[in-house]
Amino acid sequence: MTQDIQGFFKKFHDNINNAIDDVTRNNFANLESNSKRVSYLSSLPFIRNYDLSTDVSEVQVGGDFPVKKELEKSRTLKDEGNKAVQKGDWIKSLQLYNHSLLFMPQKESEELSIVYANRSAALNHLEQFEEALSDIQRCLSLGYPRHLRYKVYERRARCLLVLKRNQEAIKAFQDTISALDEANNLNKEKRQKLRTDAKLMLEVLNKGLVLAGNPKDPESLKKTPPKPKLPGTQNSQYPAASDAIQIDYDNDKGRFATASKDIQAGEILLVEKPHSGVLLGEYCKSHCQNCFIKCPIPIPCPKCPNVIFCSENCLKTAIQSYHGYECHILPLLWKSGCSITCHIALRMITQKPKEYFTQIYNDLESKPSGIYKTDDYKNIYHLVAHEDKRTKQDLLHRCQMTIFLLKLLELSGYFEGKHREKEIDPDDIKTLEIGEIYSDDIALFGSLILKNLQILQFNAHEVFELHCPKPKVGQYIIKHDGKSTFLAGAVFPTLALFNHSCDPGVVRYFCGPYVVVRAVKNIKAGQEVAENYGPIFTTVPKQKRQAELKDQYWFDCSCVPCEQNWPIYSEMTENYMRFKCDSDRPCPNVVPVPYDCKEFMVQCGLCQQYTNILRGLKSLQDTEIMYKLGRAAMAEGKYGEAMKKFIEMLKLYDATLSPPYQSYYDCVQDLRRCMLALGNYSIV
Numbered sequence: 001m002t003q004d005i006q007g008f009f010k011k012f013h014d015n016i017n018n019a020i021d022d023v024t025r026n027n028f029a030n031l032e033s034n035s036k037r038v039s040y041l042s043s044l045p046f047i048r049n050y051d052l053s054t055d056v057s058e059v060q061v062g063g064d065f066p067v068k069k070e071l072e073k074s075r076t077l078k079d080e081g082n083k084a085v086q087k088g089d090w091i092k093s094l095q096l097y098n099h100s101l102l103f104m105p106q107k108e109s110e111e112l113s114i115v116y117a118n119r120s121a122a123l124n125h126l127e128q129f130e131e132a133l134s135d136i137q138r139c140l141s142l143g144y145p146r147h148l149r150y151k152v153y154e155r156r157a158r159c160l161l162v163l164k165r166n167q168e169a170i171k172a173f174q175d176t177i178s179a180l181d182e183a184n185n186l187n188k189e190k191r192q193k194l195r196t197d198a199k200l201m202l203e204v205l206n207k208g209l210v211l212a213g214n215p216k217d218p219e220s221l222k223k224t225p226p227k228p229k230l231p232g233t234q235n236s237q238y239p240a241a242s243d244a245i246q247i248d249y250d251n252d253k254g255r256f257a258t259a260s261k262d263i264q265a266g267e268i269l270l271v272e273k274p275h276s277g278v279l280l281g282e283y284c285k286s287h288c289q290n291c292f293i294k295c296p297i298p299i300p301c302p303k304c305p306n307v308i309f310c311s312e313n314c315l316k317t318a319i320q321s322y323h324g325y326e327c328h329i330l331p332l333l334w335k336s337g338c339s340i341t342c343h344i345a346l347r348m349i350t351q352k353p354k355e356y357f358t359q360i361y362n363d364l365e366s367k368p369s370g371i372y373k374t375d376d377y378k379n380i381y382h383l384v385a386h387e388d389k390r391t392k393q394d395l396l397h398r399c400q401m402t403i404f405l406l407k408l409l410e411l412s413g414y415f416e417g418k419h420r421e422k423e424i425d426p427d428d429i430k431t432l433e434i435g436e437i438y439s440d441d442i443a444l445f446g447s448l449i450l451k452n453l454q455i456l457q458f459n460a461h462e463v464f465e466l467h468c469p470k471p472k473v474g475q476y477i478i479k480h481d482g483k484s485t486f487l488a489g490a491v492f493p494t495l496a497l498f499n500h501s502c503d504p505g506v507v508r509y510f511c512g513p514y515v516v517v518r519a520v521k522n523i524k525a526g527q528e529v530a531e532n533y534g535p536i537f538t539t540v541p542k543q544k545r546q547a548e549l550k551d552q553y554w555f556d557c558s559c560v561p562c563e564q565n566w567p568i569y570s571e572m573t574e575n576y577m578r579f580k581c582d583s584d585r586p587c588p589n590v591v592p593v594p595y596d597c598k599e600f601m602v603q604c605g606l607c608q609q610y611t612n613i614l615r616g617l618k619s620l621q622d623t624e625i626m627y628k629l630g631r632a633a634m635a636e637g638k639y640g641e642a643m644k645k646f647i648e649m650l651k652l653y654d655a656t657l658s659p660p661y662q663s664y665y666d667c668v669q670d671l672r673r674c675m676l677a678l679g680n681y682s683i684v
């Protein structure tokens with residue numbers, strides 16, 4: 001639960017572990033509920049008095065995660081941005097204005113408006129017209145000085161002209177003319193010239209519109225990627241999944257997904273927003289805190305210098321829920337060295353008001369019924385936690401983390417239901433002691449955080465982003481370089497019901513915060529639809545896979561490659577083909593046929609029936625050419641075209657041959673790459 005980065009959390013664990021004697025350990029081990037565990041540990045004197053002051057003081061120093069806005073720093077950055085403009089370096093000026101905005105205190109609204117206005121000029125020059133318009137709107141709503149407004153109205157008009165939004169441009173030119181009346185810093189001639197230019201533009205525009213029959217303006221472009229669509233019918237019980245999925249249960253495997261009807265490779269099976277998702281600290285100034293998309297033109301948090309948003313919408317969502325509480329505790333959380341899992345466990349609380357949990361708490365143990373909603377904490381609470389298999393050391397470790405997170409929750413204002421307004425002062429967190437008045441909150445929220453930490457161990461997913469080098473000007477094809485970046489951690493409640501296979505039938509990728517699960521193989525009705533938790537049989541030998549899964553997810557894998565001891569890719573024999581026995585009785589057997597076989601009817605060793613291999617060979621004839629075409633399309637970045645070829649190939653393969661064989665996995669692997677490229681990329 002601790003990250004590799006330096007932080008005081010590891011030291012905290014070590015110190016506490018050394019301080020705990022055997023009696024305390026035994027007392028702790030005998031406790032039967034999470035709330036009792038947290039209440040007991042938090043009441044111990046060496047926990048309450050644990051001295052955090054030095055660690056917290058170190059956090060105040062700043063570094064990557066400064067604790068407060070700084071006007072002077074912001075001004076310096078703005079001035080540097082202006083200098084970059086004078087040199088014509090618009091990209092640099094944009095970066096400097098972004099940085100300046102991050103540090104500008106919200107109360108300096110006029111200065112803030114000037115930085116937005118300057119950034120809009122840079123964006124206009126960089127031909128980011130929609131973004132320039134958004135910044136102009138922001139600067140006006142922040143009270144941009146009246147005598148300067150003619151500039152931004154004029155800029156607005158010019159941007160609208162490029163976007164062919166002529167009706168709006170007319171209004172903007174009219175505003176420019178009115179604003180020139182207040183431009184008392186301009187000399188008479190300059191003012192007159194600007195007025196004449198704007199009037200001329202108005203005349204031209206009005207005439208043009210009359211001639212064109214007064215057409216409506218085109219709509220403004222959407223900035224955030226649209227929510228991916230689940231095709232076909234939604235599952236009535238699990239709305240994030242398609243109706244091709246059903247959730248089954250057995251005693252050994254728990255819940256798992258199966259195909260309720262035949263699924264074709266390429267089908268989208270699930271689109272789900274996280275119940276909770278947390279961006280890694282290192283991406284907090286390059287990606288939206290709320291939806292994880294890359295933000296070259298960010299909107300900073302009004303209160304802290306650490307997080308950015310892609311839109312007013314994301315900003316509002318975050319501030320009104322989790323970020324309102326987390327704003328000032330983030331530097332401490334990030335610098336503590338605790339893992340993303342700990343942060344998600346906390347986010348699962350901060351994103352909902354305290355009353356939400358106090359109301360549902362007593363009913364949490366009863367099994368959830370009704371429609372399985374992503375937003376419902378009760379569904380999360382019932383995900384696998386393997387509490388009965390945990391050692392006392394494991395619980396003790398998580399409990400220590402819980403107490404630290406509870407302290408942060410207290411500091412955030414959560415227990416009072418009021419967002420903390422001020423950054424954290426070292427005096428606010430000298431020790432881990434939490435106010436006596438919050439003893440009920442310690443038991444309730446402590447038990448939930450401790451539970452969350454256990455659940456997340458088995459149910460959290462990494463959110464990743466695929467790299468795509470910028471396409472050349474005029475080239476609309478986006479190619480990815482196969483590299484991806486781990487951006488965030490999240491828990492998707494419906495996806496968390498899918499079990500693992502070392503030979504998975506699906507691929508998962510991300511569109512903003514949404515996870516999309518897509519079939520990468522043809523799956524027959526009744527077969528399990530499994531995803532993959534890490535080790536794949538084609539690259540990792542059985543023993544290693546099994547050990548990894550046991551260690552991380554606490555189960556013995558009995559997927560087909562494990563049970564049948566399938567060879568890894570490099571050891572798959574290509575000396576013979578694995579024909580499916582096509583007797584009229586269903587026979588599961590594979591009929592091995594050497595490439596140089598002279599017969600065309602081959603007998604099955606199990607059912608003794610004959611399989612006509614000529615028919616199969618004929619149908620496979622075209623697969624080699626198809627594969628070449630698919631690969632060529634991929635090389636040009638035409639992933640949709642390539643996908644069609646690979647899907648067609650899989651149909652032919654599945655009608656005749658039985659995996660594992662190399663060409664099948666070549667095809668599946670390339671299909672997977674295409675899906676990732678189409679669904680999940682970020683231009684770097």
Ligand SMILES: C[S@@+](CC[C@H](N)C(=O)[O-])C[C@H]1O[C@@H](n2cnc3c(N)ncnc32)[C@H](O)[C@@H]1O
Nearest residue numbers: 253254255384458459496497498499500553555
């Ligand atoms: C993300 S959950 C999957 C859903 C879970 N089965 C449930 O009932 O909610 C992960 C846990 O499911 C179980 N699991 C996953 N894949 C499995 C498999 N192939 N065989 C047995 N158990 C599996 C393990 O207990 C694992 O820790």
